[in-house]
Amino acid sequence: MNMLTEAAVEKALDQKMSNVPYKMIGKDVSVYYGEKRALFDVSLNVRENTVTALIGPSGCGKSTFLRCLNRMNDTIDGCRVTGKITLDTDDVYDPDIDVVELRARVGMVFQKPNPFPKTIYENVSYGPRIHGLAKSKADLDQIVETSLQRAGLWNEVKDRVHESGTGLSGGQQQRLCIARAVAVSPEVILMDEPCSALDPIATAKVEELIHELRENYTIVIVTHSMQQAARVSQRTAMFHLGNLVEENDTDKMFTNPDDPRTQDYIMGRFG
Ligand SMILES: Nc1ncnc2c1ncn2[C@@H]1O[C@H](COP(=O)(O)OP(=O)(O)OP(=O)(O)O)[C@@H](O)[C@H]1O
Numbered sequence: 001m002n003m004l005t006e007a008a009v010e011k012a013l014d015q016k017m018s019n020v021p022y023k024m025i026g027k028d029v030s031v032y033y034g035e036k037r038a039l040f041d042v043s044l045n046v047r048e049n050t051v052t053a054l055i056g057p058s059g060c061g062k063s064t065f066l067r068c069l070n071r072m073n074d075t076i077d078g079c080r081v082t083g084k085i086t087l088d089t090d091d092v093y094d095p096d097i098d099v100v101e102l103r104a105r106v107g108m109v110f111q112k113p114n115p116f117p118k119t120i121y122e123n124v125s126y127g128p129r130i131h132g133l134a135k136s137k138a139d140l141d142q143i144v145e146t147s148l149q150r151a152g153l154w155n156e157v158k159d160r161v162h163e164s165g166t167g168l169s170g171g172q173q174q175r176l177c178i179a180r181a182v183a184v185s186p187e188v189i190l191m192d193e194p195c196s197a198l199d200p201i202a203t204a205k206v207e208e209l210i211h212e213l214r215e216n217y218t219i220v221i222v223t224h225s226m227q228q229a230a231r232v233s234q235r236t237a238m239f240h241l242g243n244l245v246e247e248n249d250t251d252k253m254f255t256n257p258d259d260p261r262t263q264d265y266i267m268g269r270f271g
């Protein structure tokens with residue numbers, strides 16, 4: 001498992017982000033939906049223990065790129081991916097790779113909270129159970145508790161873990177989905193507009209959580225909120241019409257971007 005010590009993380013944070021090692025490398029990634037090309041030779045790397053934000057106008061290919069990272073595009077009929085993506089030294093598109101295992105290493109949280117219609121406990125314990133991560137019931141209980149704690153939800157639900165997950169508020173459901181993602185000890189967590197269905201208070205909680213999760217995980221988040229990208233990420237990548245326009249340290253991206261399209265987009269001049 002790729003966990004840095006707290007001191008190492010702090011040190012990495014003090015340095016320029018450009019010194020942080022890559023967790024995932026995307027090289028010349030193109031995606032086609034049937035005849036339609038949605039991504040054009042995107043080369044974008046994801047740094048370890050870093051939050052990388054993907055921004056850009058609607059339809060520019062943010063979700064498409066995100067889904068390439070754990071092969072969620074495999075589930076879309078007629079979708080074809082070319083180029084190369086690696087996770088550490090593993091080729092994500094190697095035909096021999098176990099996709100279930102890959103998606104445990106590269107977990108995903110969706111726009112709309114989507115807990116299973118089961119109890120809170122079952123939502124979180126499902127992944128660890130099917131991946132055989134617990135040796136005993138006590139072990140599983142511990143994983144559930146730790147995951148809910150990491151997702152900042154434990155205190156709110158500890159007395160009702162055997163009640164339905166769908167009975168929680170929207171923000172709690174999204175944190176439950178984060179707990180579910182965390183429960184299988186992923187290395188990377190992909191989030192596609194995780195706060196767009198949440199109110200400002202629930203959004204603030206999830207953002208705080210993303211900040212904390214970064215210590216142990218590598219995070220890639222798609223967001224339409226420039227404020228959110230600026231608040232939670234250290235690196236930002238700007239997409240436009242299926243192309244990667246610019247990737248930079250978030251601070252630079254929002255103060256002095258290299259590409260005029262980034263400038264226009266963050267100033268609200270298009271999109
Ligand atoms: N399942 C699909 N079948 C066909 N075309 C698709 C599919 N999913 C996405 N596309 C097309 O690919 C392009 C990129 O879409 P994508 O969903 O990646 O954009 P996005 O940047 O995430 O947009 P948004 O901000 O609206 O979520 C768009 O032109 C979209 O219409």
Ligand SMILES: [Mg+2]
Pocket residue numbers: 062063064192222
């Ligand atoms: Mg999208």
